[in-house]
Amino acid sequence: MKTGRDNTGGTTLDAVQLRRAALTVGLRIAVACAVMVLAVIVAAAIYMLYLSHHPDLSAQDPGSARVYVESNDMLKAMAVAGLAGILAAGAIGWLSARSAIRPLGRALELQRRFVQDASHELRTPLAILDARVQLAQHKVADGTEASSLLAQVRRDTAGLTATVQELLLAATGDPDSPAAEAVDVSAVTQAVTDDLQDMAAARGVRLEFVHSGSPRVRIQPNSLRRAVLGLVDNALTHTPEGGLITVTAAADGRESVVSVADTGTGISGIDQDRVFERFARTTEPSPGGRRSYGLGLALVREIAAAAGGRVEISSTGPRGTTMELAFPAAG
Template identity: 55%
Template sequence: MTTSGPSTSPAAGDPDREILRRASLKVALRISAGVAALVLILLAAATAFLMYKLAHPVLPGATEPGKPYTYLDSRDLIEGMILAGLAGIVLAGLVGWLSARSAIRPLGEALARQRRFVQDASHELRTPLAILDTRIQLAQRKAEPGSEPAQALAKIREDASTLTGIVNELLLAATASATVPDLEPVDVGLAAGSVAGSLQDLARQQGVQVAFDGGGPALVRIDPSSFRRAVLALADNALGHTPAGGSITVSAAVEGSWALVRVSDTGSGISGVDPDRIFDRFVRTGGTGEAQGRRSFGIGLALVREIASAAGGTVKVVRSGPDGTTMELALPLAAA
């Protein structure tokens, strides 16, 4: 007796197929549109020339009775040109569709390899992270509640949980099975304060002070891990551009129907790039980060904008100058 496994649709087995199919169709439509415009121009020119000839006919001379003379009906000629043009447009669209599919096929293979790599890497990381979380819990049981080691272990477990959330998001995105869940409201004040606390040790090593200013509860609907990553990226960027002796302030407040998280530093400000482009991928600015051995790849702030946009919010540079920079993450408050 044979049994069949769970059936999977083509979209589930190849999540990029629909994207590539639409891209091929878009290329074919653009080729068809270009050919259609060219055909219309040629038809207009041919019709104008034909009308000119009809208005200025050249009839055979009476002295040449033996010379053949051909008569063409202008209406039949124009109809023939239109039919030929339509056939050319359809043929061009078909050729464009086949050419686009052939050209995009290597891209599909590259996307498939990329997805497999992310799937394998994120899946393999889940087990070590689970083991790490278990060991942290065992260490917490041996630590005296409220002691400094217990507090440090709690922060380590929180950081490990954030990393686990990132790995799970990568796995969901790579398998194209990520759905928009019914998210529970997140208190941005508590979450932002937790991020500020987790940066204390790293900032202290660099001689930078980190402070948090909470403005009361502010609930937004966003994935907690994504929100933490966004605030952490803003704070980490500030830390990378703040020299020793400086300070960073993370604050949370409510203005109207928006929850605002601001990250301010006392660095030298944004230089070498337009502040409006600071959230573009691979855009880097001059600063103290690389001098401190913190190489920037220009990705962190771009991820912040993607997270904010996905939650219906925005991120921007409020101010930047020699006395420091302030960035603001705005998210819509959760409906009561």
């Protein structure tokens, strides 16, 4: 099935990167060979100079045949031979690298195709789901609990659709992706907090939102939503029943900061610098029995880095953990 998009952008980008990788390997091999050749030439030159200053060493066997060659001619010949060897080594290294990374190129192509196909196939069911939610909204009275739940389902569907679209753009390497816009951090953070209230209540955890001012950052709204969602979901996972999670959005100098503070048992059994690695595991289980931090925090770090921001553990201990997500404030 066709996706209706030109998917050659990602393939072309992969090909360029693979060619650069092959060229880099070839250059490294050429440089290594150049160092060895230069070492040999220098050693030979030193030896020839040594013999020229000690002619008695070369005359130990007067009956043997000798061929006399000028030192300059010998050095020139060695230099030419060395240069030819370096070029040959570089060419062989480049061709070998291209052959070695060809399976990697095929793997990248298969990966992009999978993401493209999966993203495309998900868009149609999501569009159908959104349409059905709209029909259901028309059949219920405004202001009722059912209307509120349907509105929330529709927001969740829109967020999932935006995430699928981001995956498709990332897979195609589309250079015409929309530019990041100035986003109200407080509005996005409050929306995420509201969406997770039911989940928090089901786990017996109180979820609160606090904001100071109207901090703004330049980022795709759904990317910011995913980052905040990842932090709050992680806090929910590691906060026991009866705990409290406080989500704060505020401006801090030249940064817009979202902090998520929980009353869990803190981070232990793992180096704090490794918490944001993919599938980082701790030796001590969380209140829910989980030992892994999964992909959530790793994706948060990737989103923050892509927007020029950062995410870090502000504090952690037996009384809870606070994580901060910071971005450069939009002018």
